[in-house]
Amino acid sequence: MTKKQQSSWPVPDPQALTPDFIEIPVSVNGKFHSVVLVPHDCSRRHVERVVLGVVAKAIQGKTVTTVLIGDRRQFANVMVQEEK
Numbered sequence: 001m002t003k004k005q006q007s008s009w010p011v012p013d014p015q016a017l018t019p020d021f022i023e024i025p026v027s028v029n030g031k032f033h034s035v036v037l038v039p040h041d042c043s044r045r046h047v048e049r050v051v052l053g054v055v056a057k058a059i060q061g062k063t064v065t066t067v068l069i070g071d072r073r074q075f076a077n078v079m080v081q082e083e084k
Contacts, residue, residue: 024070026051027077028058036076044069051076 022040024047026033036050048067052059055078062080069076 022073024051024073024076026054027075028055029079030077033058038073044073047073047076051078 019040021037023035023037025035033055036047036054038047038050047069051067051069052064059078059080062082064078065081066079067076068079
C-alpha cells in the first residue's frame with residue numbers, strides 16, 4: 001500500500017463550520033427594509049441597536065412600539081406608530 005492509501009479522513013473543525021457573521025433581514029412594520037451583517041456571537045441588545053441604527057431615517061418622526069428579533073436571529077422587525 002502506498003502512503004496515500006494509508007492516510008485517514010480529515011477531521012472537521014467545528015469552529016471552522018460556524019460563520020463569523022450572520023445576515024439578518026430587517027423590516028419596518030412588516031415591510032422589508034434592508035439586511036444587516038452582525039457577529040455570530042453578539043447579544044440580542046447589540047442586534048437591536050444595529051437594527052435601530054440602520055432604520056433610523058425610515059422611522060424618523062415615528063414612535064417605536066416594538067422591536068422583534070427572531071429566536072435564532074433569523075429576522076428583525078421594527079414596529080412603529082405615526083406621531084399624532
